Amino acid sequence: MKRYFSLLLVLFTVVQLTHAQNVQKDPQAEKILDAMSKKYQAMNAFKVGFTQTVESPSAKAKESISGDITVSGNKFRLAVAGQEIINNGATIWTIMKKENEVTISDNDPDEQEMTPNQIYTLYKKGYRYVHAGEEKEGGEAVHVIDLTPNDRDNQVFKVRLHISKKDNSLKSWKMFRKNGNRYTYKINKFTPNPPVTAATFAFDKSKYKGINVVDLR
Numbered sequence: 493m494k495r496y497f498s499l500l501l502v503l504f505t506v507v508q509l510t511h512a513q514n515v516q517k518d519p520q521a522e523k524i525l526d527a528m529s530k531k532y533q534a535m536n537a538f539k540v541g542f543t544q545t546v547e548s549p550s551a552k553a554k555e556s557i558s559g560d561i562t563v564s565g566n567k568f569r570l571a572v573a574g575q576e577i578i579n580n581g582a583t584i585w586t587i588m589k590k591e592n593e594v595t596i597s598d599n600d601p602d603e604q605e606m607t608p609n610q611i612y613t614l615y616k617k618g619y620r621y622v623h624a625g626e627e628k629e630g631g632e633a634v635h636v637i638d639l640t641p642n643d644r645d646n647q648v649f650k651v652r653l654h655i656s657k658k659d660n661s662l663k664s665w666k667m668f669r670k671n672g673n674r675y676t677y678k679i680n681k682f683t684p685n686p687p688v689t690a691a692t693f694a695f696d697k698s699k700y701k702g703i704n705v706v707d708l709r
Contacts, residue, residue, distance in 0.1 A: 521623040521637050525615045527660040532612040537564035537688045541681035547674045567693040578695055585695040593704040618642050633657040
């Protein structure tokens with residue numbers, strides 16, 4: 493469970509944000525990234541249907557999983573691989589459907605490397621970035637932006653974003669790790685401003701008959 497949880501939080505923040513000096517910023521890339529960031533931050537909420545593909549050349553393995561996530565500010569609700577993860581900004585519920593169990597823990601932003609509401613602003617702190625050209629994705633022209641963390645100890649050495657030239661939306665991204673593994677994330681469906689309430693980001697025990705509750709708070 494922890495493996496999928498970690499990988500899917502990576503989907504929305506990619507790597508730990510770090511402080512660094514002498515950050516190199518490509519003005520062309522910055523303009524595109526700013527336009528993308530502005531687009532998503534203007535929304536009250538959004539829902540994303542995604543596919544994550546993990547490739548391990550050393551193990552000659554390739555695995556894909558699909559899921560969806562709804563995000564509103566610092567709150568999110570993630571469903572993937574038989575799990576649900578709900579974060580209302582104060583509490584995290586991790587629901588494992590097969591085991592019929594929910595683990596409850598406090599949300600401590602200071603202890604989290606990754607939060608799923610930072611993907612659209614992560615470039616603003618701790619990264620160098622460059623416009624690496626243009627490509628086609630699904631027949632649509634996209635900008636290719638490469639981000640490099642300033643922290644040389646980071647196990648991720650590059651993140652490549654594909655941003656639509658047409659509407660500044662993020663179409664997909666790929667994370668490159670030093671161990672050779674590659675993580676590709678493709679957005680299959682995007683819904684802006686879906687209806688959300690406090691209940692969207694809260695665990696309702698009555699909907700999970702007989703569920704075992706493990707409270708770690």
